[in-house]
Amino acid sequence: MVTNTNHPQVIFIGIAGPSGCGKTTYGRHLVDHLRSPLHLIELDHFFNHGISIDHPILGRIESQEEPGTLDIQQLLNLLRHIKYEPEKTTRYHLDSVSIKHQNNIFIIVEGFLLFALSNDLTNMFDIRIFFESTLSECRMKRYRRHSRISDKVSDEQIRIPNKFQQWFDHLVWNEYLKRRNLQISKAEKIFQFDDYKNRQYMQIDDYIDKRLQELTD
Template sequence: VILIGIAGPSGCGKTTYAKHLSQYLGSPIPLMSLDNFFTKPIYIDHPILGRIKSLEQPETLNISGFMSSLHQIKREWARTPFDQLNPVAEKSNPIYIVVEGFLLFALSNDVTSMFDIRIFLDSTQTRCRMQRFRRDTRVDPALSDSQVRITTKFSQWFDNLVWAEYLQRRALQIANAEKVFKPEEYQNNNYAILDAYIGQRLRETF
């Protein structure tokens, strides 16, 4: 089993790429997301936003459960709950499991070391804010970014909480990644560069 980790800020497009990569590699599961291991939000006293609910800290995640799932997949993938999605997959062939999460390489050294390939999708605050707003408010996909007006309340929340928390752990995540991709290398769902890198790593190492 080869675990491929994809990290990056909220709104960078990592989930979309992870889904693509899972399909591209013929993974027996569509995707494993760190979001599935959220437990509950915590309340923090923010210096700008006041008393607010947050999902941006590691404390909101069931990290031990996440680790257990990774170990279970590594040991005996056919017995994991995910395998029922593709019961006819061949065990003799390499099994590629794609995992994505916004804190993926900032949880612990034990978690980071689980991944055979670790890539980080870098992005800009402006781009991530727009994509997160479009997703959270279900903006009509037919509208271009120039036609979308992000509310002041959303911008304040995203900039002062989501992005600020991301920046606190950005350097650590980049240091733990083996390869960092800039937004111009994968934007508009053009994944040729990313796919080529993954393919080369798999051929050379596995």
């Protein structure tokens, strides 16, 4: 990889996987682990508007799970801006971090459809990892987030309402499954839930560190 002598080499790390699998939590950890000069970039930040659909089970409903709900071009423009002019401030830049004198900077992006939106976007990522998880695990994490349930409350104490379960299983999870194989085909490394459950990230960190060493040597 050729480094532009006018600014640091920018390396993008993409994290994809189903809603509720732990992408955001790991992405924030990776920002700290790699001392990234930018906050985690989340695909959800580029949500544009919901799409009204006639669902065979849920009826008329607004979906936020389709590619058409996202401003893909805005995200692509941001990543190109960061790649070629990383020193120019965006809303993701950390105020306390100087970029000018760094040789390499690492930018982390996560999203449930990250590798299924366009080839131009997918090709921006120098490292592409995918998190696998189960329907029940993702449903529980999504409900926890939705209901803002404290980590002090165990999963066993939580009863997910039937309406939420139907929505997650038949809309959110179903839309994920439609594009799962495509995203896996674009990823370079797949991590199973057991690889990172309970926020045990050593295996993933080791993989990322090794790949970064290959890219920066």
